[in-house]
Amino acid sequence: MMKKLKATFPAFVSIALLFGMPACKPKNAGNTVSSDAADKVYVAPGQYDKFYNFVSGGFSGQMSVYGLPSGRLLRVIPAFSVDPEKGWGYSEETKPMLNTSHGFVPWDDLHHVQVSKTNGEYDGRWVFGNANNTPRVARIDLKTFRTVEIIELPNSGGNHSSPFITENTEYVVAGTRFSVPPDDKNGDVPINTYKQNFKGTISFISVGKEDGKMDIAFQIQCPGFNFDLSRAGKGVSHGWFFFSCYNTEQANTLLEVNASQKDKDFIMAVNWKKAEEYLKAGKGRKQTVKYAHNIYSDITHSATSEIRTEVTVLDAKELKDICYFFPCPKSPHGCDVSPGGEYIVGSGKLAALIPVFSFEKIQKAIAAKDYIGEFEGIPILKYESVLYGEVQKPGLGPLHTEFDNKGNAYTSMFVSSEVVKWSLKDLTVLDRVPTYYSVGHLTVAGGDTKTPNGKYLVAYNKITKDRFLPTGPELSQSAQLYDISGDKMQLILDYPTIGEPHYAQIVPAELIKGNSVKFFKMEENKNPYFSNGEGTTKVVREGNKVHVNMTAIRSHLTPDNIEGIRMGDEVYFHITNLEQDWDVPHGFAIKGASNAELLIMPGETQTLKWNPDKVGIFPMYCTDFCSALHQEMSGYIRVSPAGSNVPLLFSTGKNYPASDSANKK
Amino acid sequence: MKKLFVVAAIGCLTMLTFSWGGCDSNTETPAPVDETKKSENGNPSYDPHRGEGKFTKVEVGASLDAAMAETGNKVFGVKCSSCHKLTEEKLVGPGWKGVTARHSPEWIMNFMTNTDAMIDKDPKVQAQLEICLVRMPNQNLTDADARALYEFQRKNDGVK
Numbered sequence A: 001m002m003k004k005l006k007a008t009f010p011a012f013v014s015i016a017l018l019f020g021m022p023a024c025k026p027k028n029a030g031n032t033v034s035s036d037a038a039d040k041v042y043v044a045p046g047q048y049d050k051f052y053n054f055v056s057g058g059f060s061g062q063m064s065v066y067g068l069p070s071g072r073l074l075r076v077i078p079a080f081s082v083d084p085e086k087g088w089g090y091s092e093e094t095k096p097m098l099n100t101s102h103g104f105v106p107w108d109d110l111h112h113v114q115v116s117k118t119n120g121e122y123d124g125r126w127v128f129g130n131a132n133n134t135p136r137v138a139r140i141d142l143k144t145f146r147t148v149e150i151i152e153l154p155n156s157g158g159n160h161s162s163p164f165i166t167e168n169t170e171y172v173v174a175g176t177r178f179s180v181p182p183d184d185k186n187g188d189v190p191i192n193t194y195k196q197n198f199k200g201t202i203s204f205i206s207v208g209k210e211d212g213k214m215d216i217a218f219q220i221q222c223p224g225f226n227f228d229l230s231r232a233g234k235g236v237s238h239g240w241f242f243f244s245c246y247n248t249e250q251a252n253t254l255l256e257v258n259a260s261q262k263d264k265d266f267i268m269a270v271n272w273k274k275a276e277e278y279l280k281a282g283k284g285r286k287q288t289v290k291y292a293h294n295i296y297s298d299i300t301h302s303a304t305s306e307i308r309t310e311v312t313v314l315d316a317k318e319l320k321d322i323c324y325f326f327p328c329p330k331s332p333h334g335c336d337v338s339p340g341g342e343y344i345v346g347s348g349k350l351a352a353l354i355p356v357f358s359f360e361k362i363q364k365a366i367a368a369k370d371y372i373g374e375f376e377g378i379p380i381l382k383y384e385s386v387l388y389g390e391v392q393k394p395g396l397g398p399l400h401t402e403f404d405n406k407g408n409a410y411t412s413m414f415v416s417s418e419v420v421k422w423s424l425k426d427l428t429v430l431d432r433v434p435t436y437y438s439v440g441h442l443t444v445a446g447g448d449t450k451t452p453n454g455k456y457l458v459a460y461n462k463i464t465k466d467r468f469l470p471t472g473p474e475l476s477q478s479a480q481l482y483d484i485s486g487d488k489m490q491l492i493l494d495y496p497t498i499g500e501p502h503y504a505q506i507v508p509a510e511l512i513k514g515n516s517v518k519f520f521k522m523e524e525n526k527n528p529y530f531s532n533g534e535g536t537t538k539v540v541r542e543g544n545k546v547h548v549n550m551t552a553i554r555s556h557l558t559p560d561n562i563e564g565i566r567m568g569d570e571v572y573f574h575i576t577n578l579e580q581d582w583d584v585p586h587g588f589a590i591k592g593a594s595n596a597e598l599l600i601m602p603g604e605t606q607t608l609k610w611n612p613d614k615v616g617i618f619p620m621y622c623t624d625f626c627s628a629l630h631q632e633m634s635g636y637i638r639v640s641p642a643g644s645n646v647p648l649l650f651s652t653g654k655n656y657p658a659s660d661s662a663n664k665k
Numbered sequence B: 001m002k003k004l005f006v007v008a009a010i011g012c013l014t015m016l017t018f019s020w021g022g023c024d025s026n027t028e029t030p031a032p033v034d035e036t037k038k039s040e041n042g043n044p045s046y047d048p049h050r051g052e053g054k055f056t057k058v059e060v061g062a063s064l065d066a067a068m069a070e071t072g073n074k075v076f077g078v079k080c081s082s083c084h085k086l087t088e089e090k091l092v093g094p095g096w097k098g099v100t101a102r103h104s105p106e107w108i109m110n111f112m113t114n115t116d117a118m119i120d121k122d123p124k125v126q127a128q129l130e131i132c133l134v135r136m137p138n139q140n141l142t143d144a145d146a147r148a149l150y151e152f153q154r155k156n157d158g159v160k
């Protein structure tokens, strides 16, 4: 970290000198904040933020939700990693959500978020996230702010260029970051046979129009290199998708050097409408694979995981007119599409300029077969023929670009730690502001839609050294909010984030806030262990399995005294929260449990599995402060030795006479 | 008169939504005060006999509707019995014996369906809250379920 920073400062300062702009020494960060910044971000107690901000949690595996402009953290939604606080991945009902072809995987790395779109605008129904390690895509329902579906991707070695979506959420895409031998081939090959044996696969996941259900519609097999980011065409370019590719050198070792040899890599343009035609015409090859598809139901309050065994693969080499490459300098990262869909902005991490490509010119070049050659059978368009123009000397290390509603683009500059505003029309730099430090992604309110809102921009920084009170060697990463409504960008807020924030999106609160579910209706609860009122609670022994159908309501558990549990038993606490009111969850914990707590929403049923590990009395209690008598919301379980004949007894508010000899004198 | 108050309240709400302006008493039409309706806690707009909510007149038969009472019994088992006993004994909330004598049918129906607002305003509920120390939850009853529960409470109080 230190080393990186040291390299960053001089580079930044020299760039600043080069362009004759005032050098923003990070030490004087305070100076760059205008005096009205506080007014612009202050949301008074009891008032709402105007925007939801969905932020990737990076290596936390989760997605966070902030309010803007206040920067208040509203929620952390568990997606790919277990969350003991919410019982996610610990309750019996949620465990299947983290199932994969490798079995239960408790962690991942969530990089990018995408809110569902209709006609190129956010529709506020779902937000998608990608898992970068064990390749998957998750769908979060914005009625419940819960992960309701996770689909795994076969033939993939890490899912980075994902979960970008088409303008009507027809598809969510996933492109493998690491090429690997296809799953139906023997993968036991020398690593240095990368060029022969490794393939890059991109997946098109269809999304159900009404229910949002995901399904891998088809995959396209491409040459083996690294797919980095992607964006759907929109408006004029609807029907196309663009993927940035690096390591076209096809190196399999020391990529830092070996994948940075060429002065241009590629952006791949995919004609997905054409791919659909080939699929319909039966040109796909059915391939035997293994991947998990997990769905959570708000009716059964539980998840199911299914292992699927087939995908249809289209070969980009054989089906000539699906994929085209065009060169992009150098190791491109972002490839972002302008609001009208006319321009594709490539950001070469190692390039000193930003190339802007024209969709119209791409179409012309394809029609005229204006190729400079082929790469593994895929035509390469001529750079000059598809180029709209280059933004000269924008800064160092361009990564990502988003757009406002006035024809401007904003690009994050990792190496020179700044956001650069430039005009799409004449490609001139209009403004630049420092970020603290090493900005990765940025997001503009509505910045990837057809009509960006353009009020705010948030930069997500990888390094925050000296920005906050020190907290030992590890510092939180940060977000920085800029007001971009005027000619000059204005830094108005700094706030720490969870995990490592990558991409994020900013959505008007109106689209989402009215749809929030407040509680689950008991009448609709179809969990097999649902207790429909205290009268139906029970404890049932099936061999060494004991099922406890329990209820929670302010402020007692029913039953709260249970005897007759024995060593070697597997006890399942199926707890129904009987409340039917907003914001009254109950929690459940029992001493010595090796998993976590449960947090049970009103009207919901959740199950905690418990293996008693010694003979004696075990307290259990509600973990969520629910009323003035919350501290009373507790109970006891008696555990007897294996083979004991203490009868199964359960009750609340009664004291049965001692059921066995242990107490008799 | 009551209507007038409602109009003022809506106006006020609308203002809130559009301007975050706050609900200044000097910007709304003052509701005329009827001294006879003034409740014990001094809230002039609150009617402690009827409570507050959508029920203004509940039709109650001379004799029991046994089928309806049975439906009420079922809902009781699911949504109420964890806190209320059918005797005079307090569990979390007060025992239900005599509840139909303590309150008008409108008050009970309103309380069962508009719980939070009444806990904040009704002097009798506030007195109970001081004893129980638990806010009665809104159990999101349908109107039909609420009416069935009332019939069940009548049965519990001896109506044949």
Ligand SMILES: [Cu+2]
Residues within 6 Å of the ligand: A552, A553, A554, A555, A585, A586, A587, A622, A623, A624, A625, A626, A627, A630, A633
């Ligand atoms: Cu509780």
